[in-house]
Structure formats: C-alpha cells, structure tokens
Amino acid sequence: MRDTPPRQALKHAQLLAQLTPEQRIDALRAVDRGVRRLVLARLRHQFRDASEQELVIRHVAQVHGVEVARRVYKQAVPADLR
Numbered sequence: 601m602r603d604t605p606p607r608q609a610l611k612h613a614q615l616l617a618q619l620t621p622e623q624r625i626d627a628l629r630a631v632d633r634g635v636r637r638l639v640l641a642r643l644r645h646q647f648r649d650a651s652e653q654e655l656v657i658r659h660v661a662q663v664h665g666v667e668v669a670r671r672v673y674k675q676a677v678p679a680d681l682r
Contacts, residue, residue, distance in 0.1 A: 639659055639662065639663075640655055640656075640659060643655045643658050643659060643662075650678075654676075654678055657669055657673050657676060657677055657678065657681070658678065660672065660673070661677070661681050666681050669681060670682070
C-alpha cells in the first residue's frame with residue numbers, strides 16, 4: 601500500500617538522487633532519531649511511572665523482539681515482557 605501520490609513519490613526520488621551518499625545517510629539518521637523520539641514519547645505516555653531504562657528496554661523489545669530484550673537486559677526486563 602502506498603500513501604504517497606505518484607507525482608510526489610517521483611519528486612522525492614529525484615531529490616534523493618541529487619544527494620551524496622553521506623547526505624542520504626545523514627537524512628536517514630535524522631528520520632531514525634525522530635521515529636525513536638516518537639516511540640519513546642508514546643511509551644512514556646503509556647508507562648508514566650517507568651524509568652528511562654525501562655522505556656529503553658520496552659523500545660528494544662518492540663523493535664528487536666522480546667527475546668533480544670531478555671538476552672540483553674536479563675532481569676531488568678519488566679515482568680509483563682518476560
């Protein structure tokens with residue numbers, strides 16, 4: 601499913617083609633940081649009493665899966681994720 605009209609998608613592709621590889625990587629990193637901030641904001645809202653560490657663990661579990669979070673954070677994983 602695409603939510604971007606073809607004309608805008610073409611324009612976007614043309615603009616990306618004008619960037620150097622380094623500029624594309626920088627743009628991707630900026631988007632990644634923005635998405636991470638949004639996810640953490642949602643988790644902060646959903647788990648208002650959670651510590652920053654718990655929020656990070658929940659983010660890791662959401663992005664990489666609960667098994668990865670368990671292996672990396674061991675006993676620090678919240679009970680509802682075990």
